[in-house]
Amino acid sequence: MIPLFAVIGFRTTGRRTIRLWLPLFLVWLLLLPLVLVLFPFFLVGCLILDMNAFSAIAAGWSVVAGLRGTHVEINDPKNYILLRIV
Amino acid sequence: MTENRRQILEMLAGGKITADEAERLMSALYGEGNGDSRATMSDAPTVKPRPKYLRVMVHDESRDDSPTEVNVRIPMQLLRAGVRLASLIPVQARDQVNDALKEQGMQIDLSQIKPENLEELVDQLSELTVDVDDKHSKVRVFCE
Numbered sequence: 495m496i497p498l499f500a501v502i503g504f505r506t507t508g509r510r511t512i513r514l515w516l517p518l519f520l521v522w523l524l525l526l527p528l529v530l531v532l533f534p535f536f537l538v539g540c541l542i543l544d545m546n547a548f549s550a551i552a553a554g555w556s557v558v559a560g561l562r563g564t565h566v567e568i569n570d571p572k573n574y575i576l577l578r579i580v
Numbered sequence: 581m582t583e584n585r586r587q588i589l590e591m592l593a594g595g596k597i598t599a600d601e602a603e604r605l606m607s608a609l610y611g612e613g614n615g616d617s618r619a620t621m622s623d624a625p626t627v628k629p630r631p632k633y634l635r636v637m638v639h640d641e642s643r644d645d646s647p648t649e650v651n652v653r654i655p656m657q658l659l660r661a662g663v664r665l666a667s668l669i670p671v672q673a674r675d676q677v678n679d680a681l682k683e684q685g686m687q688i689d690l691s692q693i694k695p696e697n698l699e700e701l702v703d704q705l706s707e708l709t710v711d712v713d714d715k716h717s718k719v720r721v722f723c724e
Contacts (some may be wrong), residue, residue, distance in 0.1 A: 543670040553664045560658030563633065567651040571643065 496522065496555075497562040503576030511574055518579075584609050631706040631723035632656055642716040656702065656723070663698040666690075 496518075503513040540547040564579040585606070592602040638650035669677065674690045681688050710721035 543672075545668060545670055550668055553661065553668055556661035557658065557665060560655055560661040562657075563653065563655040564658065565651065565653035567649070569649040569651075571646045571648070 495562065496558050497579045499580040501576065501578040501580065503567075503574065503578075505574035513576065630656070630703070633724050634659065634705065635720070635722055635724055637720045638717070640717040656705070659702050659705070660699065663702060667693070667698065 498517070498519045500516040500518050501513055502516060503511060505511050536550075537547055539545075540550060561579045564577070566575070566577045568575045588597075588602050588605050588609075591597045592599065597605070632655065634654045634656060636650070636652040636654075638648070640648040640650075669690065671691075677690055678688070681690075706723045708721065708723060710719070712719035
């Protein structure tokens with residue numbers, strides 16, 4: 495299943511930590527028309543590069559689905575960065 | 581009955597070892613304290629759960645003020661997907677990559693790497709543990 499939310503965290507200059515929940519499902523919905531428009535170009539590209547389009551789609555999909563569970567957190571005295579994909 | 585178990589029982593029957601020693605050997609072979617001894621003594625191999633994440637943890641105290649912490653968790657599924665993506669590299673690009681690798685002294689032919697080999701490679705990562713202990717810093721890479 496593709497990730498539905500992303501949490502982005504950072505520390506402001508006032509030492510306050512802010513965490514933002516980003517609804518990725520809205521991003522996917524917004525990207526869907528763009529994907530449909532670009533799909534013929536993608537197929538042509540696959541033909542030119544002699545690549546299996548279905549394998550490429552499957553691989554791309556598994557990369558997006560595999561992002562779920564990613565957690566990157568860096569906590570420094572000066573900086574704080576968090577990226578969590580749910 | 582496994583070969584090891586048969587040998588222990590034969591040694592016990594032959595009077596080469598005592599019952600206590602046989603019990604200790606059995607415990608060492610099949611693991612002790614697992615609750616159900618019948619389950620541990622069965623001939624079925626134990627299945628190790630597949631790891632879900634690759635973890636990288638860094639703790640650095642080289643600075644005076646406060647420590648730096650890095651905590652990264654990468655899903656194994658993402659590694660597998662990345663590996664699958666790598667197998668889609670077009671032939672022309674693959675040749676260029678092979679040439680670049682040769683220039684760096686690495687005799688690797690990407691066309692010889694099959695998706696199942698890469699899958700096996702990712703599976704073997706479950707055994708990976710890297711521990712770096714320094715005076716001021718600690719790095720741990722492991723799978724969980």
